[in-house]
Amino acid sequence: MLGCDEVVATTVRDARAGVAAGWPEWLAAESVQRIAAAGITAPWSHQGEFAELLFGGKHAIISTPTGSGKSLGYLLPIIAATVDQTVGVTVDSVRSRVTAPRHTALYLAPTKALAHDQARAAAALGPTGWRVATLDGDSDAAERRFAREHASFILTNPDMLHFSVLPNHERWASFLGSLRYIVVDEAHRYQGVFGAHVAQVIRRLRRVASLHGADPVVALSSATMPNADEFAGALIGEDAVRVVSQDGSPAGRRTVALWRPSVSLRTDTARLLAGLSDTGVQTIAFVASRQGAELVSVAAQERAVEPRRIASYRGGYLAADRRALEAALHSGDLCGLASTNALELGVDIAGMDAVLVSGFPGRIASFWQQAGRAGRRGQDALVVLLASENPLDAYLLEHPELLGESSIERAILHPENARVLGLHLAAAAQESPLTSADECWFGPATTATACALVEQGVLRDRRGRYYWTRPDRAVDFINLRSMGQRPLDIIEHETGRVLGVVDAVAADRTVHPGAVYLHQGESFLVEALDAEENQALVVASRPHYYTQAQSIFDIQILAEAGRKPLGGTKICHGQVRLDTQVLGYLRRDEVTHDVWDSTPMEMSARRMGTQAVWWTVPAHLVRRLGWPDARTGAALHAMEHTAIGLLPAFAPCDRWDIGGVSTALHPDTGLPTVFVHDGLEGGAGFAARGFEVADGWLRATLERLVRCSCADGCPSCVVSPKCGNANQVLSKPDAAELLALLLD
Incomplete structure (x- = not known):
């Protein structure tokens, strides 16, 4: 091949041998034997280093390649704390074993599948009868009760922690009050707005644990990243997080x-x-x-x-x-x-x-x-x-x-996102009234944000203590994985079978009437989209085409946060408001991808506040070129597509995390302008990163425009699979000429 x-x-990459470490002295012999029986003769060096840091009470992140066995590093101290129930103590050079208080541990994964997989791995390494439980939306009442009342090690996800455990923390007092370790697995997944939400959930968890008398150590596990200490600190709200990054596995x-x-x-x-x-x-x-x-x-x-x-x-x-x-x-x-x-x-x-x-x-x-x-x-x-x-x-x-x-890119996280912080402070106030002392958990903006929530009628101030006074639950207004509504169910009309779910913000584009929906090799046509009932009704069909939504966009600059020179122009970043509307869809051949036809629709407009980076064509260059608006717009449109396609080489995003708008005359700048914006409410940090690396990013964009061998534009340069108007009005040659002039 x-x-x-x-x-x-x-x-x-050639094969390499591993570097082994010894078993920790604080791990009971019975636990060592159990782990060895599972085929692990000794921990690798990075596993041992990580385990020692955690057992010593240090927040730490292990950032090594996939498949290096990071799990054992945090399982060793968890087993010692929740199974052995004894610890080694050295007094006058004599080592003895003493009974320790009961300890518990909580594991967070971004997906249910990973939590269940790790539960199987933990059960294989721990002794028979170790009280390990998974807790997620699929858990029945008996499983939830066992986890709450009996489990020593619970594996769950941020959503379950947010919606179920923290709002009911009094019922979880025994577990939370003895919490020794919090594990945040696959931590690199918590970037953008999702990461900002999870960062606040972790702060709420640590605050509630403290209220019940615990001060847990946080263990983070991540794929390799160059700024692991900075990222981990931002995620859990700590300045000092130790890093283990030298992989000792074979x-x-x-x-x-x-x-x-x-x-x-x-x-x-x-x-x-x-x-x-x-x-x-x-x-x-x-x-x-x-x-x-x-x-x-x-x-x-x-x-x-x-x-x-x-x-x-x-x-x-x-x-x-x-x-x-x-x-x-x-x-x-x-x-x-x-x-x-x-x-x-x-x-x-x-x-x-x-x-x-x-x-x-x-x-x-x-x-x-x-x-x-x-x-x-x-x-x-x-x-x-x-x-x-x-x-x-x-x-x-x-x-x-x-x-x-x-x-590998730097991980980006902005936990101070004002919109996210306000939502979670309201949830925290319902869990226990907020005070200025909570700045140790949520940062220096805590009190000011709480006061703003009081002015909005969300919280009530009683002598410096901020209360949630509404009858409903604050957490029900927060979707960790988006800033919108709860997902929609996709239901087969004839049988009532729920096939899957889709985010509400994506419903207009993916399950609009007439859309093709695929599920496990079966294809369905969408009959109806009912946003009020949070469902889309589909019928089985094999039409031999797929559908692509067509949209229009409008963007308004709300606040400029930064500006700097870029060649012969300037580049800016800041806050914008984006209005979008799906106007129709294309039917495309499932084999050749050719467009069969276009169908108009009337869908509601959507509005979103987010972050963007933008650059303009100076007036003197517009006069020099003498192009009509249509030609300038086609050049900017092509430039926008190529820039969006290449930003992931310079920022930790993909093209589906970001979007763009270009126009031959924007009312806020008075000039031809290209915008590249974050695709999530409130912003995710990707556009801001684009501003930081603008010179390298746009020079790579120019290189792609010049070096692509096509004559008039193709998917390898300016044709985008996510273009809202089906890649109409694009000019690759003019985009290359204009960008070369802008970069001087």
Whole structure:
């Protein structure tokens, strides 16, 4: 396979031996024996270092590559605290064992699947009868009661902690009052607005634990990141967080290949997935979208000798479907899987030999997370990045050195997001009245924000104590994973079966009337979208096309936060208001992607406040060029698309996290202007990062415009899969000429 014409570059990392450490003195002999019986003869050096820091009471983050066994590092002190119930004490050089108070530990994962996977791993290492429980939206009443009243180690997610545990913390007093450790797994996932929400949930958790008499140590586990200490401190609200980053685990030989598809990205991905699966190479193909994962799975099944051994996996599946797929992977019944990044996290899938990354996932860190799904047992691993037709993938084919692990992006988190902070202070006030002393948890803006909430009628001030006085729950106004409403159910009309869910803010684009919805290889047509009932009704159908929404955008500058020179112009960033509306949709052939037709719709307009970076064309340059507005607009539109496509090479986002608007004359600047904005309410920090790295980012944009071999524009430079007006009115040559002049 590696000798194919499609392979444009390969890199090989040789196998390496591990560096072992000794078992901690504070871990009971019985626990050591149990862990050894599970096949672990000794911890690796990074696991031992992490465990010692945590047991010594230090907040710490372990930031090592995927598959390095980070879990054991935090499980050792948790087992010592919650199982052994004794600790080693040295008095006058004599070591003795004394009974310790009861301790508990809480584990947070960004997904249910990861929490259940880690619960299985913990149960395999701990003694029989160790009281380990998972707690999530799928837990029934008996499981929740056992977790609350009996469990020593609970594995859950931020959503469950936010909606269920913290508002009812008095019922959890015994568990929270004895909380010794908090584990934040896959911490790098908590970026942007989601990260800001989780940062405030962690602060609320630590505050409530303190109210019940506990001062837990926070253990964070993350993929490799260059600013692990800074990021971890921002996430948990601490200045001093220790970092363990030197990986001591062994690794097999790993080959990474860059693949330029000869037919299409989807076809080549399906062909490789089927071929590898048929030869017994257990393979995951990571596909960017839910729809894409379903289509790759269907195409691979059609090519495979044993189609039943290939399936799809994505977010939005119901719990029973997820569990069945995960079990089939563990058992080996499934040999090929087309997945979204729902399996990018540390779910320990044994025996995976190869990973296909179908289109660059937007971040180098995400690429290595996905690549790390193969070779987790030390065997040789194959990783293939199949380039999609977008500017960033084309840029990486020309610069494969940028995929090195040393190029992993800095993690971005802004927990002080005013909109997020206000919501969580209201929730904290309902949990226990706020005072100025709570600045130690929520920062110096606590009192001022609480006073603003009083003025808005959200809180009541009683002599410097701020109370929630409404009859409803504050947490019900907060969706951690978006700033909008609760997700919509997708329901099969004839049977009433709930197929999955979709975010309310994405419903207009994905489940509008007439849209094609895919689920586990089945396709459905959307009959109706009922926002008031939070549901979309669908019927089974195989129409042989897919749909793409068409939208219009308008943007207004609310406040400028920064400005600096950029070549012959200036670049700014700040707060903006974005108005969007879906006006129709395209039907596109599922094989050729050709547009069949366009259907108009009348959908409600949506308004969002967010952050943006923008640059203008100076008036003297407009006069010099003498272009009509239509030509200038086409150049700016093409420039905007390419810039959006390349920002993920410089900021930890992908093109679906950001958006853009360009115009030949913007009323707020009085000039031709290009905006690139965060795609989430309140902003996520990506546009601000674009402002910081603007020179390198826009020079790379110019390079892509100039070096792309097409004549008039293609998906590798200016054609965008997410363009709201179907890539009409684009001029690649004029975009290159104009950007070259702007950069001087």
